[in-house]
Amino acid sequence: MFSSATKVKGQGVGSAYTELIGLLQRHFSNVLEISCNNYSRADISHYHTVDPQFYLSTFFPGRGRKIGYVHFLPETLEGSLKLVQPFKTIFYHYVISFYRRMDQLVVVNPSFIPKLAKYGIPAARVTYIPNFVSKKLFHPVDKTVKNELQKQLNIPSNKFVILGVGQIQERKGVFDFIKLAQQFPELHFIWVGGFSFGRITDGYDQLKKIVKNPPHNLQFTGIVERNKMGDYYDAVDLFFLPSFNELFPMSILEAASCGLPILLRDLSLYQAIIKDDYLAGKDIQQLGERISELSQNSQLLNEYRFKAAQIAKAYSEENLAGQWLDFYIQQSRLNKK
Template sequence: MFSSATKVKGQGVGSAYLELIGLLKKYFPQDIKVSINNFGKADISHYHTIDPQFYLSTFFPGRGRKIGYVHFLPETLEGSLKILQPFKWIFYHYVISFYRRMDQLVVVNPSFIEQLAAYGIDKKKVTYIPNFVAKKNFHQIDYFKKNELRKKLGLPVDKFTIIGVGQIQERKGVLDFIKLAQLLPDFYFVWAGGFSFGKITDGYRELKKYVVDPPINLKFPGIVERNALGEFYNAADAFFLPSFNELFPMSILEAASCGLPIIVRNLKLYRSILDSKYLAGETIKDFQQLLVNLANNQQLRDQQRRLSLTIAEEYSEDRLAKKWLEFYRSQSELNNL
């Protein structure tokens, strides 16, 4: 395994990486020998991040099958990082060059297969394996413990509480999240996340103003350690992610595993991976109405909770473990041909 994802806190790439390492250690300690950032000889080299030193290592002998994890494409970085030309073009070219160096790519969203093909990458070299989360870290708690959690986290116990999770950046729709807090003063909003990439984050200057001085009913706790994030989900009544562009957000799976109703922007990718088991809107007005409906309708909340739990089951580590073992075995066999 090659990754530097955990060096930058609060990003989904790091979460997905840690989940996979945890899965392999739990299910296949005898079947798969894993080393981390070790440039020694291997049957398989799985690259989770696109660091230059990892790129250079692909030219070394003894790499075995080179597997690239596709967590983003150039177009999905728009609205995330502010990179000036000509550096943006150079970086985007480098991203695709890295993927082309791989013998096989793994995508977390099936729509990426066509997008990679548009860059001239053979579809046969692309495998779809979705993200997942471990229930030991993200699971429902007894409903009656919710108030205890809210007191612990400094949240009001008497307000309908909505949580969003992810980096604070324009692409995530954080400005819409803030606008909804202003429009719904009787609700309480929490955004767990921060500026993982500092001042080069797209929209940093405007978003920073709200983080420093948020509406009274909006809390920015900053980047929350992954082992504590489950408490924030379980303290909330609903999960809201108004992103304009996504791959396969770990936060949705985490919220689903905690049994939260899910509200997202109406993006095409969700239809294929979440099978309409969520509420979706396009505009601020849409989201406002969805949140009000959810807060005022216990039956709707219960229905959406059940749908979220079916998402969690579909993308559980139990179901994905076998898929990863089969994938690694097939790649190892190809390496030995």
């Protein structure tokens, strides 16, 4: 395994990497010998991040079958990082060059297979394996525990509470999240996450001002350690992610695993992975209408709690463990041919 994802806190790539390492160690420690950021000989080298030193290592002997994890494409970085020319173009070319160096790519959303094909990477070299989360960290709690968590986290227990999770950046739709908090002063909004990449975050200056002085009913927590994230999901009523571009956010799976109804911006890529098990709005007006409906209709809320449970079941650790083992065995056999 090659990754620097955990060096920067509060990003989904790190969460996905941590979950996968945990799954392999729990289920297959007697089958797979795993090392991290070790350049010794291997049957498989699985690259989770696109670090230059990792790219250079692909030219060294002994790397075995080279696997690349596709957590983003150039177009999905728009609205995330503020890169100036010519560095932006150079970086985007570098990312695709990195992916082309791989013998096989893994995507977390099948909608990215044709997009990679446009960059000259044939579908035969791409495998779809979705994200997942562990029930040990993310699971529903009863009303008593929820009330206790609300006290600990200073969350009002007499209001309908809406949670957003992710880096604070334009792509995540944080400006719309803020506008909707202003539109619904009777509800309470929480955004868990921070500026993981500091000043190069797109929209940093404007967002930083709002974070310092938010609306009275909007709470910015900053970056929260992963082992504490479940407390926030379990202390609220609705998960809401207004992102403009995503692959397969870990936060959706975390929320679903905690039994939270899910509201998302209407993006076609979600249909490929969670179909009709969530509510959506195409713009801020529709998203506001959905919030109004959910906050006033307990029956609708319960319906989407049930659908969240279906998402969690489909993307559970148990369902994905065998898929990962089969994939690694297949890649190892191809390496020995």
